[in-house]
Amino acid sequence: MNLLKGQKIEITKGRKLSVLSFQFGWTMKKATMSIDAACFILSEKGRCERDEDFIFYGNPFDHYGAVAHSATAQEDQETIELHLSKLPKSVAKVALSVTIHAGDEQGHTISDASDFYLRLVDTITGEELFRFEYGNDLSKETAIVVGELYRYNEEWKFNAIGSGFYGGLAALCTNYGLVVEQSEEVVEAVAVAEEIVLSKIDLRKKIVAYTLEKKKMTHLSARVGIVLDVTGSMRTLYRNGTVQDVVERILAVASKFDDNAALDVWVYDHEFSRLPTVTERDFISYVNTQVLNNSKIHKYGRNNEPRVMKDVIKKYTIEEQSSLPVFIIFINDGGVVKPTKKAIVDSAIHPIFWQFVGIGDSDFEVLKQLDTMEGRIVDNANFIHLKDISAVPDEMLYDQLLNEFPKWIKDATEKRIIR
Template identity: 30%
Template structure:
């Protein structure tokens, strides 16, 4: 039997689970307090399909009949016992159901629970997740486990992410209706002002980039990101093996191609830029007034950057980027484009940083450019121990080998999925 660690995510097939046949999730608890287990069926935007698709003790079957609460015990118990069993038939769910979230809630802090186990069964037990009192903080709700589609494949994620407020707060978070009460705080929402056209901004301020703006707009609209407010960062490998990429103008071209995303996302229409070798260096903001020739001009040009010996140290610049935005407030999501030509050797350090920063609203898009030896960067999807999959990787032999349209498609492929899940978990709040 497989044990699912917190933050682990994997295809169900990795556990010999056939997603075309029904599966059962059994929740076994030892708890002196009353607690509830609910299942939310969500669409691609992370919202409840409708209120009938919240499956719990008072509504034990979804309208489609493919999500069923087949067993439920509500009372506290001094001994271990099965509180809930859900039967799910993933292959027969409607295509607009993108994920199932299993949520724990109570009227008092969850850290009073002695133990909780989730078993995934299909004829026999295939996987298990275990939690103790120390795994639950003072929150009254926790998003425990998610079954979700990715590229047409059903996967499982052991999220175990605490959530402020109880069940009502989670229902509201997923877009469901909650009966009004005296404790409900009425929110006021200001009208959202549409952003100006990206093409128009570029035409006015950087006409050289208009064609790039048109191609970026297609990818942004396809993913409904054109109104997103976010910060954009660019991290550039400046180790010795990258010299050829700098001399041929490839790195400046990266600056040109990422800038339309920064102009679209960021209210300041600029991105923050770092370079790294052994040491990281913050190069400042890149905007529409200084992007042209930035690589050859910033801080005396790329040859003069204060990076120490021109060897790889990815983990150190990742820490620097994280600390920069932590000081800045982390009030909006952050998209980091991280360029490397390989030679990655500190797999353990990178893994540690990526695990620690997964709880922050920062998404890391790693791009391998004309190199090799990418190490852990090529195995990011299978990296365990994170509360969320917060990064992606793709590689290019040469920037000229890929069209600008295809480059934007690759750069934005995983970001919307992360954004949706991060909002579900409360990591991204805007």
């Protein structure tokens, strides 16, 4: 069903719906501009009662566990997913919007983009319930209230609004009762710093997207994990920020591959720890918080790769079974123990691809033998050596990381390892 501006329709009446996905799409005419989708969780007063009720790329999850924002790796640009049963009775509406990032400052407006649309999809069945195309009647505005999902007689309805706003995101926040601080120098400095970091990861996501396009992998979904060496020889790289930067660079890969835009993380020496997943919401200072300042993490010992590899396999094949392939980036700076070879061979029957990255000056004797390793149904591992990973440009890093993955996808699919 294609909606018209101002049209209101029943969403849940007569349907068994539990999880809805609002899929946003647009086409930008300028490479320097950026567009973001967001939503506001509103009370009966039509306002956000707390800052956390504003969901966007910088705060992708609400405190109810009902709403999630993510980038989309397929033809749509961004997704906002709603678990209706988790929204408390106090929530009367959920307003959906798109904004031109820093439009007023950079001179970008709605007229610099086209083909705005919103699709409502039943997440469980994949059925598209409606499509709303909007924005053709707008020009100088920098934000759009796309529509509102609202309660009506114990059911949910949708109002297709498509109204433009001047003043961008700040104006929308004010409209929904949020206070936008602009006067305090400290607040402004923090905001600028965070904006720089977020802009950097947005740029890296675009580079990943370009790399995936070159390798004809734009429609592939996969779960992404990173395993980080935390042995004694890595101490300096943790303290000087190199490992934090690696996490941020790999998060950009996860953001394009993974529906949840989340990166699974392990660290290991002769023991291992499975850390909380990292997202664009919480990646800043992730390594300091979760590793360096975490007394529960065993670190700076000797290396033992098979132990952590066993846990990786356990997570994806036993605890969280899925039809999606798994892409694991394994960072190591001293070479691996010889039993790692058996762990790789034994895991070839599983939908897991190991991309080993050697950093530093070691000879990586075992990892250099991956291409000639026998006894596997498919070649499920690759090795690259980057002596100084911090000096490698993003474009080169992503190209090398994703070089062998497409071939494994093809071979694993043919062997029915990926179903």
